[in-house]
Structure formats: C-alpha cells, structure tokens
Amino acid sequence: MGNLNNRKIAILTEEGFEQIELTSPKEALEAAGATVDVVSPNKNTYIKAWDKTNWGIEIEVDRKLSEVSPDDYDALVLPGGVLNPDKLRQNKDAVAFASAFLNEGKPVAAICHGPQLLIETGMLKGRRMTSYPSLQTDLKNAGAQWEDSEVVVDSGLVTSRSPADLEAFNQKMIEEIGEGILSEW
Numbered sequence: 001m002g003n004l005n006n007r008k009i010a011i012l013t014e015e016g017f018e019q020i021e022l023t024s025p026k027e028a029l030e031a032a033g034a035t036v037d038v039v040s041p042n043k044n045t046y047i048k049a050w051d052k053t054n055w056g057i058e059i060e061v062d063r064k065l066s067e068v069s070p071d072d073y074d075a076l077v078l079p080g081g082v083l084n085p086d087k088l089r090q091n092k093d094a095v096a097f098a099s100a101f102l103n104e105g106k107p108v109a110a111i112c113h114g115p116q117l118l119i120e121t122g123m124l125k126g127r128r129m130t131s132y133p134s135l136q137t138d139l140k141n142a143g144a145q146w147e148d149s150e151v152v153v154d155s156g157l158v159t160s161r162s163p164a165d166l167e168a169f170n171q172k173m174i175e176e177i178g179e180g181i182l183s184e185w
Contacts, residue, residue, distance in 0.1 A: 004034035007177055010073040012039050012065070012097060012117075016083025019049035019056040020163045021111050025077050028170035034177070037062040037073075041091050050081045065093055070100035075177045080112025080132065080162075088117045095120045102157070107180075109158040109173040111165070115139060128154040130161050 009029050013022060022038070029036050040047055040061045049056035070076075076098060078085070088094040099121040101108050110118060115131045116138070118124055125143030130152045139146045150165040151158065151172045158176050160169035 004029065004032040004174065004177055007034045007074045008072065009034050009036045009075050009077060009177065010039045010063075010068065010070075010097075011036060011077045011079065012088065012094060013047065013079055014040060014042055014084045014087040014091075014094075015044075015047045016050050016081050016087070017047075017079045018081035018084070018112060018163065019051040020166065021079035021081065021114070022049065022059065023057075024163075024166045025079070025109065025111075025170055025173060028174060029077070029177075032174050032178075037068070039063045039065055039068055039097075041065040041088075041094055050083060065091075065097060068097075070097055070104070070106070073101075073106075074180070075107040075109070075173075076101040077173065078108070078110035078114035078117055080110075080114045082113055085113045085116035089120045099123060105156060107156040107158065107173070107176040109169065109176070111160045111169050112162050115159055118142075127157055128152050129157065129159045131159060132161055 046058040102123045112132045119142045127144050129144045130147050130149050136146045151160045151168040158172045
C-alpha cells in the first residue's frame with residue numbers, strides 16, 4: 001500500500017483526540033514505510049486519547065510543536081475528536097503550522113473534527129472537503145465545498161467523515177503523500 005520510505009509525517013494533536021483516528025493512520029503510514037512523529041503543543045510527555053465515550057490510551061508525544069518546523073515534514077495528519085481540534089484551533093502556533101503545509105502544497109489529511117483547525121487557516125475557499133456532519137456549516141462558511149463522502153481528495157488535501165471511513169482515508173492519505181507536494185508534479 002504505497003512506498004513512503006523517504007517520507008516524514010507529522011500527526012498534530014492535543015489531548016482528547018479520537019483514539020482510532022490517530023492510531024489507525026499512524027499504523028498505516030508506518031506500514032507504508034513512513035517515519036511518523038506525534039507532534040503536540042501540550043507540555044506533557046504523554047497525551048490522552050478519547051475512545052468513543054470515555055478516555056482511552058495515553059500516547060507518547062515524539063516532538064513538541066515548539067521544537068519543530070513544517071520544513072521538517074513532508075505531510076500533516078490531523079486526527080479528530082471533539083476536544084483535540086477545539087484546543088488546536090485556539091493555538092496560534094498550531095494554526096501557523098497547519099497553514100504552512102497548505103501554503104506549500106504539501107499533503108494534509110484530516111478526519112472527522114480534524115478540519116476544524118484548517119478553518120482557522122483561512123485557506124479553504126473553493127476546496128472540496130468532507131468532515132463530521134456537524135462541521136458542515138463551519139466549512140461552508142470558511143468557503144469550502146462540503147460533500148457527504150467517505151473520502152474527498154482536493155489537490156493533496158484528504159478529508160473523511162468518521163472512523164467508519166478510516167480504510168478509505170488511510171488509502172488516499174498514503175496515495176497523496178506518495179505523490180508529494182504540488183510543485184513536484
């Protein structure tokens with residue numbers, strides 16, 4: 001499922017990410033050969049997942065957001081969860097980090113509530129996207145063309161609705177990361 005041996009991926013997250021929306025893409029990326037860092041503005045070494053209806057596992061933060069640059073990575077993955085994206089969208093450094101990927105045409109993959117952070121970039125006008133249904137109005141107000149599809153790809157931007165879409169999300173994410181940044185085409 002793709003060869004990402006020379007690709008380095010950042011998964012940007014905060015406490016309260018939906019567990020499977022981080023663990024499943026991370027495993028798929030690593031299985032495809034990518035190096036994956038869990039990046040967080042959180043000061044803690046470990047952050048907690050949300051698992052459907054309650055707190056889930058704790059995962060280790062590989063790098064603090066303050067210690068990395070978008071230049072260190074080939075692509076960005078944004079897991080959902082209700083708490084995680086709400087915290088990230090209020091963090092100017094997280095918004096700037098995500099903005100850099102969109103601005104440079106690097107692949108960005110966001111699932112469920114993950115696109116909330118992208119709304120704050122002001123860079124979604126005209127982009128085709130999907131998300132958890134409750135974000136539909138927010139994305140439309142940000143200028144995106146929202147679709148109710150399991151996965152939507154728009155020039156390196158990969159979005160999906162929910163954990164039920166993870167298989168398609170992971171496949172398209174790996175495909176887009178394998179293709180690289182827009183300027184390489």
